[in-house]
Amino acid sequence: MPSQPHDHIIPFEESAKSKKEQVAEMFDKIAGKYDFMNRFLSARTDVSWRRKAIKALKQYRPQHILDIATGTGDMAIMAMQMLQPKKITGVDISAQMLEEGRRKIEKLGLSSQIDLQLGDSENLQFADDSFDVVMAAFGVRNFENLEKGLSEMRRVLKPGGRLCIIEFSRPKPAFINSLYQFYMGNIAPQIAKLFHQDKKAYQYLNRSANAFPERKDFTAILSQVGFVQPDYRALTFGMCCIYSATK
Numbered sequence: 001m002p003s004q005p006h007d008h009i010i011p012f013e014e015s016a017k018s019k020k021e022q023v024a025e026m027f028d029k030i031a032g033k034y035d036f037m038n039r040f041l042s043a044r045t046d047v048s049w050r051r052k053a054i055k056a057l058k059q060y061r062p063q064h065i066l067d068i069a070t071g072t073g074d075m076a077i078m079a080m081q082m083l084q085p086k087k088i089t090g091v092d093i094s095a096q097m098l099e100e101g102r103r104k105i106e107k108l109g110l111s112s113q114i115d116l117q118l119g120d121s122e123n124l125q126f127a128d129d130s131f132d133v134v135m136a137a138f139g140v141r142n143f144e145n146l147e148k149g150l151s152e153m154r155r156v157l158k159p160g161g162r163l164c165i166i167e168f169s170r171p172k173p174a175f176i177n178s179l180y181q182f183y184m185g186n187i188a189p190q191i192a193k194l195f196h197q198d199k200k201a202y203q204y205l206n207r208s209a210n211a212f213p214e215r216k217d218f219t220a221i222l223s224q225v226g227f228v229q230p231d232y233r234a235l236t237f238g239m240c241c242i243y244s245a246t247k
């Protein structure tokens with residue numbers, strides 16, 4: 001197994017709580033403004049990243065989709081609108097993020113098609129081989145044990161099923177990365193503070209994104225947990241990557 005530098009990246013370094021507890025608490029706190037901050041800080045680029053990832057799943061015509069670390073349900077909602085599967089199940093450890101998600105889903109009249117459940121990606125309560133597609137947008141970086149979470153995602157995927165992961169990565173070329181690092185490391189946490197959000201949550205976002213295995217390092221981990229044909233596509237100068245693989 002490769003080393004896991006991301007394991008040590010936790011939201012609040014001074015806290016004695018586990019990474020999982022800290023992550024759940026942090027997202028509970030920022031849930032109310034999570035969508036707004038995403039749109040604002042990324043100038044809506046996050047929406048186009050999710051759209052591209054979901055578009056690539058169209059050819060598989062999935063009927064049952066699992067959205068891991070679903071948060072406020074943005075990925076699940078967009079996948080329901082674009083792919084029209086029979087059902088999407090979303091799982092997250094933050095009750096408040098799920099509450100926000102359920103509100104949006106109800107407003108859109110999608111409650112019978114999208115089911116959001118409190119649960120841990122590293123210990124999924126679903127039978128083996130249950131889903132045609134398992135996806136996670138900006139979630140796997142937060143796992144306490146990355147390999148365990150990815151293995152669970154593989155376990156519940158049907159043989160031949162498709163994995164889709166969106167995660168932050170470091171932009172190339174170097175001068176764009178410098179600008180990006182300055183924005184994410186200094187400006188974004190200040191903007192978050194202006195909107196009464198915990199600055200530390202947005203500092204964690206940058207630190208955890210920088211420490212996370214990216215591109216070929218991440219596809220190597222997908223292979224190690226048993227996925228086949230892992231691949232990635234870098235978006236917006238490589239600010240994020242869409243990873244795909246098959247079970």
Ligand SMILES: C[S@@+](CC[C@H](N)C(=O)[O-])C[C@H]1O[C@@H](n2cnc3c(N)ncnc32)[C@H](O)[C@@H]1O
Nearest residue numbers: 027069070071092093094120121137138139142
């Ligand atoms: C940055 S948010 C992404 C939310 C959503 N997927 C999106 O695209 O906006 C990360 C989410 O991962 C969830 N999360 C972190 N670790 C988790 C775990 N072990 N199991 C389930 N959810 C987890 C957090 O609670 C949070 O809602």
